[in-house]
Amino acid sequence: MAGTNRMSGQNKVLVAAKTLTMLVLLVLYIVPFVMVLINSFKPNKVILSNPLSLPDGLFMDNFMKAFEKMNYLTSAANSLVITLAAVFFIVIAASMTAYYFVRLPYKSSNVLFGAMVASMLVPFQVLMIPLVSIYGKFNLLNNKYVLVYMYIGFGASLAVFIYHGFLKSIPLSIEEAAFIDGATRLQTFFHVVLPLMKTTTVTIIILDVLWIWNDYLLPSLVLRTAVNRTLPLTTVYFYGTYGVDFGPLMAALMLIIIPVIILYGFMQKSIIEGVVAGAVKS
Amino acid sequence: MYEKTLKDRVATFLIFAAPTLFIFATVMIAPLVFGIYLTMTDWDGLSNNLNFVGIQNYLGVFQDAEFWQSFFLTLRYVLVSVVLINIVAFLIAYALTSGIRGQNAMRAGFFTPNLLGGVILGYLWSFVFSKVLPFVGAGLNWSLFKSNWLTDPDKAFWALVIVTVWQYSGYMMIIYVAGMSNIPTDLLEAASIDGCHAWHRTRYIVLPLIVPSFVVSTFLSLQRCFMIYDVNFALNKGGPYNSTRMVAMHVYQKAFLSQKLGEGQAEALFLFIMIAAVTGVQLYFSKKLEVEG
Numbered sequence: 001m002a003g004t005n006r007m008s009g010q011n012k013v014l015v016a017a018k019t020l021t022m023l024v025l026l027v028l029y030i031v032p033f034v035m036v037l038i039n040s041f042k043p044n045k046v047i048l049s050n051p052l053s054l055p056d057g058l059f060m061d062n063f064m065k066a067f068e069k070m071n072y073l074t075s076a077a078n079s080l081v082i083t084l085a086a087v088f089f090i091v092i093a094a095s096m097t098a099y100y101f102v103r104l105p106y107k108s109s110n111v112l113f114g115a116m117v118a119s120m121l122v123p124f125q126v127l128m129i130p131l132v133s134i135y136g137k138f139n140l141l142n143n144k145y146v147l148v149y150m151y152i153g154f155g156a157s158l159a160v161f162i163y164h165g166f167l168k169s170i171p172l173s174i175e176e177a178a179f180i181d182g183a184t185r186l187q188t189f190f191h192v193v194l195p196l197m198k199t200t201t202v203t204i205i206i207l208d209v210l211w212i213w214n215d216y217l218l219p220s221l222v223l224r225t226a227v228n229r230t231l232p233l234t235t236v237y238f239y240g241t242y243g244v245d246f247g248p249l250m251a252a253l254m255l256i257i258i259p260v261i262i263l264y265g266f267m268q269k270s271i272i273e274g275v276v277a278g279a280v281k282s
Numbered sequence: 283m284y285e286k287t288l289k290d291r292v293a294t295f296l297i298f299a300a301p302t303l304f305i306f307a308t309v310m311i312a313p314l315v316f317g318i319y320l321t322m323t324d325w326d327g328l329s330n331n332l333n334f335v336g337i338q339n340y341l342g343v344f345q346d347a348e349f350w351q352s353f354f355l356t357l358r359y360v361l362v363s364v365v366l367i368n369i370v371a372f373l374i375a376y377a378l379t380s381g382i383r384g385q386n387a388m389r390a391g392f393f394t395p396n397l398l399g400g401v402i403l404g405y406l407w408s409f410v411f412s413k414v415l416p417f418v419g420a421g422l423n424w425s426l427f428k429s430n431w432l433t434d435p436d437k438a439f440w441a442l443v444i445v446t447v448w449q450y451s452g453y454m455m456i457i458y459v460a461g462m463s464n465i466p467t468d469l470l471e472a473a474s475i476d477g478c479h480a481w482h483r484t485r486y487i488v489l490p491l492i493v494p495s496f497v498v499s500t501f502l503s504l505q506r507c508f509m510i511y512d513v514n515f516a517l518n519k520g521g522p523y524n525s526t527r528m529v530a531m532h533v534y535q536k537a538f539l540s541q542k543l544g545e546g547q548a549e550a551l552f553l554f555i556m557i558a559a560v561t562g563v564q565l566y567f568s569k570k571l572e573v574e575g
Contacts, residue, residue: 019382025374026391029448032406033394035414051414093302100298104285112303119310121561123509125530126554127310129537129547130317133327153309156302185284185294214399216512221538232399235516246409253402260397268390275396275453276460280498 033257040250047246062251070234070252071226076259079230082144082219083212086151090208091201093152094159099189101160102167103175113164116157124154124217132221142224150222151212159204162278166200167193206267206274213260231256321548326541339548348524349549352532359439359528360507363446367503368496370451375458376488389459392452400449404516407445408432411517432518435525442526445513450506454499461495462488497568501561508557529553 039047040062041055066072101113131150132141140146170193178188194201216232223229235256238249264271285291321339325332343349374392378385395403411431419427431437465488473483511530514520520527527535533553537546 015380015382018377018380019384022374022377022382022388026388029392029452030394032410032448035410036406039409048413051409051417093305096298097302100295104291104294109299112299115311116306119306119314121558122310122314123505123554123557125509125511125533126317126550127313128534129543129550130313130320131309132538133320133325133543134313134316136327149305150309152302153305156306157310160302179284186297188284189298210397214397214402216399216401216515232401235401235405246413249405250409253405256402257398261394264390264394264397271397272390272393272456275393276456279453279457279502280460 036250036253036257039246040254042247044245044247047250062247063255065245065248066238066251066255069237069248070231070255071229072234072255074227075229075231075234078144078223078228079213079232082148082151082230083209085145086148086155086212087205087208089148089152090155090159091204094156094204095163095194095197095201096189097156098160098163098167099193101164103172113160116160120157120161128217128221135222141222142228144223144228147219147222150218151208154218155208155211158278159208162204163197163200166197170196202270203274203277206271207278210271210275317547317551321544321551323544325543327537327543328541335544339542339544342542342545343548343552346545346549349529349532349536352527352529353553355439355526356508356510356529359443359446359510360504363443363450363507364500364503366443366447367450367454367507368499370447371454371499372458372496374451374455375462376484378455379459379462389456392455394452395449396453400510400512401516403445403449404513407441407448407513408517411441433522435522438518438522438526442510442514442517445517446507446510449513450503454503457499457502458492458495461492465491493568493572497565497572500564500568504561504564505557508553508560 035051038054039051041057041059042053043059043061046053046056101109135141135146135150174196175188175192178192183191214232215230219230219233223233235249235252238245238252285294322334322336323332324335324338378389378392412433415427416430419425419429429437431441469487470483473487478486509530510528511534514526514528514531518526520531529549530553533546533550536549537543540546
């Protein structure tokens with residue numbers, strides 16, 4: 001920091017005050033998570049009489065109930081399959097399309113790219129009613145793979161846009177060398193170009209995994225039956241006609257939050273970098 | 283160019299771009315176009331007969347008092363939330379780029395809510411507002427928290443604002459941090475050697491240089507707040523008595539519960555045009571700010 005050698009006692013007090021304020025604020029930010037954590041191990045009666053008390057022991061009933069009610073393994077598997085499949089296809093489809101737009105810049109390419117960029121401004125709520133009407137008419141709702149298909153359509157624009165920005169900076173000479181060696185366009189793309197875009201691909205994977213894993217509105221409209229439900233959709237089971245079953249709900253929230261937090265522990269830096277890269281570009 | 287004949291060019295197009303464009307067209311363009319047509323029909327989403335009704339749905343939007351109530355409520359919510367999100371995000375970013383111990387870990391901590399979906403966050407806070415805070419309020423004899431905020435129309439609005447600011451300030455903080463890290467430290471050092479106060483350094487060096495972060499952050503928070511649905515739904519379903527029902531939820535209910543698809547879609551389009559106008563104006567003025575700064 002500037003002028004460290006002249007740092008006076010007053011400055012030290014300032015730094016300490018700043019640190020303390022931030023710590024207090026951070027605790028306030030984290031408290032809601034702690035509340036859910038401690039109450040997930042308590043029976044309903046204790047939750048309602050004193051939500052602040054620490055659990056007496058590891059009361060696991062809530063977790064068992066939640067696990068069963070959410071159909072946890074099925075729902076988690078659905079979330080996983082949908083997220084992985086959609087992200088995989090978004091990466092392949094968008095990187096190839098962006099490559100086509102950059103390397104074969106016909107007028108039509110520019111127009112189509114422009115249309116995709118413009119579509120990023122259209123909020124989902126403007127599309128949801130006609131989307132459900134059209135796909136419902138063709139009997140295509142309540143199908144995981146149709147949902148994956150929709151995610152590719154909604155996610156392609158941003159991914160094409162981000163890849164497009166990066167591809168413009170890759171010099172043609174690298175690809176020309178591959179062509180001279182007899183590689184086809186497709187081989188060149190997969191063996192030469194795609195590996196060069198690794199950081200961009202990581203950014204897109206992070207942005208899309210966070211979005212699709214946590215998405216609620218689209219799957220709630222598409223997936224109607226319990227066997228197809230994703231994790232975020234299972235939370236509604238705990239809100240009955242006669243009130244909320246708090247204990248199991250807390251456990252359910254923990255069951256959804258914990259895997260994400262564990263992943264965050266390992267990939268914190270790249271997640272934050274990915275989000276910044278995505279935000280600044282969009 | 284690798285493609286020498288027309289056949290080659292068509293083949294490359296079919297392999298590289300056509301599948302994506304087909305999916306894009308069927309998922310985004312078709313609903314967008316069909317949506318405009320839908321606003322001119324009386325379809326309920328189920329029956330086979332669908333009548334053309336012209337601009338009747340649009341007239342319906344103007345007469346729908348509940349829609350306007352939701353719309354103006356959303357405007358108020360967006361204004362309050364966007365301002366607070368950016369102030370809080372800026373202050374946290376400012377404190378966490380000043381070199382205090384553990385600043386990286388703290389940034390990661392503030393970002394945590396953004397890893398989770400709005401529905402999860404809404405249920406989390408729904409518990410805090412309905413059970414934890416009233417308990418604390420009763421224990422400390424603090425009347426502000428004695429009642430459940432989510433069942434009081436006025437307090438429920440602020441509950442929604444609090445959750446929104448909590449959720450997005452960590453995200454926008456990261457964007458501000460990225461902007462502040464780009465400020466050359468020698469510039470700040472030179473200024474302080476020249477006897478420039480902390481406040482002046484902030485006002486004349488930091489603020490002008492983070493205008494781009496400010497533009498991005500305002501744009502994103504405007505867009506997200508206008509479209510809020512998940513948190514609104516999970517926190518208290520727009521209650522009590524629809525007093526905190528934001529416009530996206532109103533559109534959802536109009537289309538899928540009241541089964542007035544045409545009118546719901548007309549409202550959605552109106553909302554879209556409003557958002558485009560507001561963010562357009564925002565981008566126009568902030569570009570100007572960027573040039574002057």
